[in-house]
Amino acid sequence: MADDQQTAEPVEEKPFKPSSPSSKLNFDGFWEYNDAPQSTDSIEIKDQYDLFIGGEFVAPEKDRYFDSVNPTTEEPLTSFAEATQQDVDKAVKAARKAFTKSWSTLEAKERGKYIFRLARLIQERAREFAILESMDGGKPIRESRDVDVPLAAAHFFYYAGWADKLDYAFPGKKAEPLGVAGQIIPWNFPLLMLAWKIAPALATGNTVVLKPAETTSLTALKFAELCRDAGLPEGVVNIVTGAGQTGSAIVNHDGVDKIAFTGSTEVGKIIKKSLAGTDKRYTLELGGKGPNIIFEDAPVDQAVEGIINAIFFNQGHVCCAGSRLFVQEGIADKVVQKLRDRMETLIVGDPLDKNTDIGAINSEQQYNKINEYLELGVSEGADMYQASCELPEKGYFCRPTLFTNVGQSNRIVQEEIFGPVLTIQTFRTAQEGIDKANNTPYGLAGGVWTDKGSKIFNVSGKIRNGVVWANTYNQFDPTSPFGGYKESGEGREGGLQGLYPYVKLK
Amino acid sequence: MSDRVEVLKTYKTYVGGNFPRTESGRYYKVYDGDDNILANACQCSRKDVRDAVVAARDAVEDWSSRSAYNRGQILYRIAEMLETRKAQFVDELETIGYKSKEAKAEVEAAVDRLIYYAGWSDKYQQVFGSINPVASSHFNFSMPEPMGVVNIWAPEESPLLGLVSVMAPVIVGGNSCIILASEKYPLSAVSFAEVLNSSDVPGGVVNILTGFRDELLEHMTTHMDVNAFFYTDTGISQEDRKQIDENGALNLKRVIRKPVEDWEAEDTQSPYFITDFQETKTTWHPVGF
Numbered sequence: 001m002a003d004d005q006q007t008a009e010p011v012e013e014k015p016f017k018p019s020s021p022s023s024k025l026n027f028d029g030f031w032e033y034n035d036a037p038q039s040t041d042s043i044e045i046k047d048q049y050d051l052f053i054g055g056e057f058v059a060p061e062k063d064r065y066f067d068s069v070n071p072t073t074e075e076p077l078t079s080f081a082e083a084t085q086q087d088v089d090k091a092v093k094a095a096r097k098a099f100t101k102s103w104s105t106l107e108a109k110e111r112g113k114y115i116f117r118l119a120r121l122i123q124e125r126a127r128e129f130a131i132l133e134s135m136d137g138g139k140p141i142r143e144s145r146d147v148d149v150p151l152a153a154a155h156f157f158y159y160a161g162w163a164d165k166l167d168y169a170f171p172g173k174k175a176e177p178l179g180v181a182g183q184i185i186p187w188n189f190p191l192l193m194l195a196w197k198i199a200p201a202l203a204t205g206n207t208v209v210l211k212p213a214e215t216t217s218l219t220a221l222k223f224a225e226l227c228r229d230a231g232l233p234e235g236v237v238n239i240v241t242g243a244g245q246t247g248s249a250i251v252n253h254d255g256v257d258k259i260a261f262t263g264s265t266e267v268g269k270i271i272k273k274s275l276a277g278t279d280k281r282y283t284l285e286l287g288g289k290g291p292n293i294i295f296e297d298a299p300v301d302q303a304v305e306g307i308i309n310a311i312f313f314n315q316g317h318v319c320c321a322g323s324r325l326f327v328q329e330g331i332a333d334k335v336v337q338k339l340r341d342r343m344e345t346l347i348v349g350d351p352l353d354k355n356t357d358i359g360a361i362n363s364e365q366q367y368n369k370i371n372e373y374l375e376l377g378v379s380e381g382a383d384m385y386q387a388s389c390e391l392p393e394k395g396y397f398c399r400p401t402l403f404t405n406v407g408q409s410n411r412i413v414q415e416e417i418f419g420p421v422l423t424i425q426t427f428r429t430a431q432e433g434i435d436k437a438n439n440t441p442y443g444l445a446g447g448v449w450t451d452k453g454s455k456i457f458n459v460s461g462k463i464r465n466g467v468v469w470a471n472t473y474n475q476f477d478p479t480s481p482f483g484g485y486k487e488s489g490e491g492r493e494g495g496l497q498g499l500y501p502y503v504k505l506k
Numbered sequence: 507m508s509d510r511v512e513v514l515k516t517y518k519t520y521v522g523g524n525f526p527r528t529e530s531g532r533y534y535k536v537y538d539g540d541d542n543i544l545a546n547a548c549q550c551s552r553k554d555v556r557d558a559v560v561a562a563r564d565a566v567e568d569w570s571s572r573s574a575y576n577r578g579q580i581l582y583r584i585a586e587m588l589e590t591r592k593a594q595f596v597d598e599l600e601t602i603g604y605k606s607k608e609a610k611a612e613v614e615a616a617v618d619r620l621i622y623y624a625g626w627s628d629k630y631q632q633v634f635g636s637i638n639p640v641a642s643s644h645f646n647f648s649m650p651e652p653m654g655v656v657n658i659w660a661p662e663e664s665p666l667l668g669l670v671s672v673m674a675p676v677i678v679g680g681n682s683c684i685i686l687a688s689e690k691y692p693l694s695a696v697s698f699a700e701v702l703n704s705s706d707v708p709g710g711v712v713n714i715l716t717g718f719r720d721e722l723l724e725h726m727t728t729h730m731d732v733n734a735f736f737y738t739d740t741g742i743s744q745e746d747r748k749q750i751d752e753n754g755a756l757n758l759k760r761v762i763r764k765p766v767e768d769w770e771a772e773d774t775q776s777p778y779f780i781t782d783f784q785e786t787k788t789t790w791h792p793v794g795f
Contacts, residue, residue, distance in 0.1 A: 154641065171633055173778070180762030265758075272755035284758070439758065460789050461651075470791040477640035481648050485785050486733070487758045492786050495638055497648060505778065 008422045035346065036354040043131050043501060048079050049217070051087055051241060052224035054094035055234025061086040066243075071138035071360040071367075072351055072395040075154045080217045083240035088249040091238040095180040095207040096255055098235030103207050104177060106233075112163030113204050117230040119156035121192075122149065125226070129191055129219055134351040136218040137190060137485070138360030138396070139314050141352050151476055152195035155494075159199035162499060166204065169496055175503035177205030178281060179257035182250040185220075186263045187213035188317040188418075194220055196493045197260050198237060198476075206258070206500040207236045209252055214243040215363045231317075235451070248274070256280060258502065264416070265418050265442070265487050266328035272490075283491030283501040285319070285483060287416040288444030291437035292322035292473065293459065295430070296330045298449035302471065304338045307422070310345065310447055310473035312400050315358055316420040319488075320445035322473055324413060326433050333425045336404065343387040343400045350392065358420060360395045367396035370419035377403045377412040382423070414440055430455070432461045443485030447473045467491070517545045517692070519554065519680060520699030522561030523709020529553050534718070534787075536693060539603030547692045550717035552725040553644055555657075555684065558713040559729055562655045562682035565710030570652045570680035578627030581678055584705040585620035588613070591701060595694060600666075602691050615770050618672040622775050623674035630679070630777045634784070645795045650784035652680035653760060654733035657726040659719065661738050664769040665691035669698060671769050672736060675779035677711055681734075684713045686726065692716040727753035734760040734783055740767055 033115055048065055050057040067076040083091070093278025103111065122129065129152075130145040139148070166175045181201045182346040186192035190212055201208050220239050227237045240246055244267075251259055251271050261271050262285040292310050294303050317439035327335045351359035361367040378384050386399040403423045406413050413423050427433040437446060445467035448459045460468040466484045469475060476482070476494075483492040491501045517536075518525045528548035536544045548554075569577075588595070592613050599609035631650055638646040656676050661668030665688040676683050687695030699714045715722075727735050727750050735754060747763070754761040762782045766774050 061591060172776075269755045269758065272758065273752050276751030276755065284635060286758075439746060456791065460787075464654075466785060468787065468789045470789060472644065472790055472792050475642060475644060475790050476641070477638065477642065477646070479638040480640055480646050480790070481636075481638070481786050481788050483786070485653075490758060495648065495788075496636055497786050 009066045012120075014258045026442075028070060037350070038134075038352045038354060040131055040135070040352065043135075045078050045132070045218070049081065049221045049241070051081050051083055051091070052221065052227075052237070052239040053087070053091045054238065054499055055228065057224070060084065063420075066214065068136060068217065069363070070135055071362055071364075072135075074364075074394055074396070077136060078218065080214070080221075080241040083211070083242040083246045083249075085249045087240055087247065088253060091240050091489075092182075092253050092255040094235035095209050095238050098233055099177075099179055099207040102233040103236050104205050108164035108166070108205070111202065111205065112160045113161060114230060114232050115156055115160035115199060118226055119153050119160060120233070121226040121230055122156065124154040126150065126153065129222065131352070131429075132218050132222060133191055134359065137216045138351050138362050140356040140359040142149045142354055142356065143314060148189055148192045151478070152191045153439050155192070155195035155478040156199045159203040166499065166503070170498050170503070172269060173505035175204065175499070175505060177500060178437070178504060179206060180255060181206045181208050181260060182253065182256040182500065183208055183210040183257045183260045184247045184250060184263065185210065185212055187216040188314060188319070190216040191219040191223065193262055194223060196262075197434045200493070200498050201260070201502050202236065204499055206438055206502055209238045209240060209250060209256070211240050211242060211247050214241065217241045233500050237480045245401065251275065257283065260501065261285065282500065283483075283493070284489040285493060286444075286487065286489040287442060288319045288321070288484065289324055289414065289416055289440045290320050290322045290445045290447070291324045291326055291463065292447040293326045293383045293433045293437055293449065294328060294331070294335060295450035295452075295455065296328040297451050298331075299451055299471070300331060300335060300338065303449040304323055304335065304342055306447060306449060306473045308340060308342055308346070308470070311422040312358055313474050315361055315398070317418055318474065320467060320474070322447050323417065323422060324437070325422055326427050326436055327424060328433070329428055336402070336424060339402060341387060343402070344389075346387055346389065346400055348387070348389050348391060348397055348399065358400060361398050362396075364396060366418065367398065370398055370417060370421065373412055373415075373419070373421060374401060377406070377410070377421075380406075380410045380412065382406045382410060382412065408436060408439055414487075416442070426465060430459060434459060438464050441487040444488035445469065453456065514543070517547050517696045517716070519548050519550060520696070520702070520712070520714040521554070521558045522564070522713065523703065525699070528717070529557070532677060536691075538601045542555040544601060547696070547716045550715040553762035554715055554717075555722060555725040555729065558684040558715060559655060559731055561710035561713055562684055563616070563731055565708055566652070566654055566680075566682045569677070569682055572610055574631065577678055577680065578624045580706050581624035581627060581674060583626065584701060584707065585617050587701045587705045588620065588698075589617050592617075594697065598697060599666065602693070611770070612664060612667045616667045618706055619667065619670050619775055620674055623678045623780070624753055626777055626780060627678050632723055634781050638788070640790075644790045645793055646788065646790050648786050650679070650781060651787045652782050653785055654681060655731065656681050656683045656734045656736055656783055657729070657732050658683050658685045658686050659726075659737040659739060660685050660695060661766065661769065662688050662690060665730060666694040666698060667740070667769045669695050671774055672738060673712060676736065676783050679780045679784050681783050682711045684715060684726070686719065686722055687714055687716045689717070703751065723749065724753065727759070728756055730757045732759060734762060736762045736773050738764050738766045738785070740765045757791045
């Protein structure tokens with residue numbers, strides 16, 4: 001041993017040469033991006049859209065239409081028909097007829113082929129759908145182009161293949177369709193949520209009456225065109241537009257066998273209550289207040305990217321957004337500083353610009369709600385930090401925002417804001433982090449960041465959430481079940497588990 | 507004939523591994539098949555429900571983190587204990603009007619049912635969990651996890667087999683529960699608590715109350731720290747059914763209703779009774795260097 005030490009060569013000191021002249025990124029004045037607008041030349045938007053019932057576009061019985069506003073320009077983009085009780089009735093009848101006459105008698109493999117067609121048609125018109133999604137809903141084109149639309153197509157492709165394989169999905173049981181599914185979807189991922197609802201319903205042999213959100217109905221009606229182009233038997237998919245009353249007409253309709261709802265916990269509870277005492281099946285995909293737990297042994301730079309993605313993806317209009325950050329004490333200052341630095345680089349602006357990171361808040365109503373929460377946070381005594389970026393003069397835009405110095409009982413920590421607003425708390429022990437993470441009525445999704453594998457499994461096992469992203473966040477896939485514990489919902493969407501809510505087992 | 511005076515059993519409740527009387531001090535009379543009084547059962551109150559929920563909530567973390575093998579062995583142990591006390595349960599069922607052959611069949615079916623679910627303890631995860639082939643570079647898997655605390659109404663008929671059939675699938679999956687015994691025939695349930703107590707089932711995992719469904723419906727279905735409500739009654743009124751569902755909406759309590767007529771039927775045991783009380787958790791992790 002002593003010999004080893006003696007024979008060791010003295011190490012020659014070499015000057016350290018960093019690959020860049022300064023290890024600190026300089027954000028003062030450099031890194032300018034030129035405009036990179038997505039052209040909308042090829043996009044056709046009609047002044048007015050009708051309902052899609054029984055394979056045809058039909059005017060609403062009461063002939064009422066409502067405007068849909070482009071949140072970037074605050075100008076009306078188009079208008080949609082308001083479906084009333086009579087229209088919903090027509091749609092449910094069309095769906096029932098299709099269920100008994102064509103869809104449930106069709107061979108399963110043929111059913112699957114129609115769904116494959118839908119997947120392909122979305123892919124073929126992907127860019128058009130992405131542009132429409134960004135115009136109607138305000139989300140950055142990069143996200144609608146790279147996330148929403150491809151995932152929607154993938155969802156149809158995945159469930160298409162299940163249509164003739166259901167015997168393998170439920171061991172010991174035979175699956176039968178329920179009948180007519182009434183589906184109500186939110187405005188944050190309009191086409192993707194449509195795919196999450198329609199694809200498993202059709203694959204299991206059900207027919208559908210779907211209501212898109214009133215602020216984002218455009219891609220659903222474009223999708224109706226695809227149903228026609230695909231030759232889908234009439235009435236298998238029906239699309240009725242409107243607001244809460246239309247939704248309530250679907251929920252309370254006697255001819256509906258199953259309700260699938262994605263939206264707020266508040267409305268979810270109302271729906272669950274109105275279904276009380278009936279035999280209707282239901283799935284609820286509701287709100288969240290996702291914990292994102294960063295341990296001291298986490299890869300900090302990756303974690304910072306993950307935190308940014310967790311809360312600012314889609315302007316924070318994500319039910320599973322990582323809106324509560326928990327940082328272990330030892331690295332809290334470092335993480336917060338890095339977050340602030342990173343937030344300074346985020347580009348807030350025109351959703352149709354390919355460089356944009358954060359687009360427009362979906363509606364004036366949501367914009368006001370977020371601003372109320374910002375005021376509330378300050379009045380609750382929290383410290384607010386916002387990126388210094390300039391906002392466009394028109395449109396509903398919100399700066400990415402952090403709140404520190406918050407307590408567990410603050411309303412901005414407990415309530416879902418559904419915007420680009422992050423609260424930051426610290427913890428010492430893993431147990432404290434877990435306890436704080438679980439201390440809400442929600443239980444949808446959350447993140448864990450650590451380089452220690454055993455800790456990942458331990459912590460992710462103790463978080464009462466339906467989805468845990470370990471060293472990543474906001475990943476979605478058609479094969480991967482999604483859904484909440486506790487007040488974040490009932491049932492799963494996606495994957496094999498996502499078939500279950502659409503079948504009865506014999 | 508001996509002059510010996512028989513020692514009668516006081517029937518109490520089972521909460522947190524102890525046998526307390528109802529805090530309300532109330533009782534109701536339980537009769538045998540010939541309308542002779544058998545016992546004074548506890549008429550449990552809202553407070554008893556709340557105490558039991560506290561005990562169940564305290565128990566759930568330890569119970570759900572036991573290994574599946576361990577939970578399976580404990581369920582098997584319950585079956586062993588029940589088997590050795592077969593005579594006692596047959597006697598008890600006979601006093602409420604069972605013919606001895608029927609009583610024996612019910613007790614034996616209850617033992618077998620425990621064995622059935624004991625065997626599922628480390629298998630339903632494999633059958634109902636999944637590895638999901640996501641398109642991105644992530645390892646992704648889904649596993650069933652217990653919901654937490656489950657309130658249960660044991661069936662009115664089949665006071666032993668029914669009770670075992672609703673309890674076993676709930677606890678084998680790592681949940682804890684509060685069971686309201688058959689209102690008319692609560693004695694087998696209380697005696698069964700003695701079996702549980704000698705079977706290494708941690709206190710609080712199963713809590714058994716006696717009392718009136720009408721009175722306790724509200725308290726058992728509105729409690730905000732309960733994750734699910736399970737009942738199998740076939741004769742429930744539409745009004746009660748609606749009330750149970752509506753109360754479930756308060757905190758999104760899962761309401762599981764499985765009307766069962768005959769608990770000896772083969773299809774009243776199934777792994778789907780276990781998964782009804784499971785949530786699916788999906789975990790993602792990147793794949794890389």
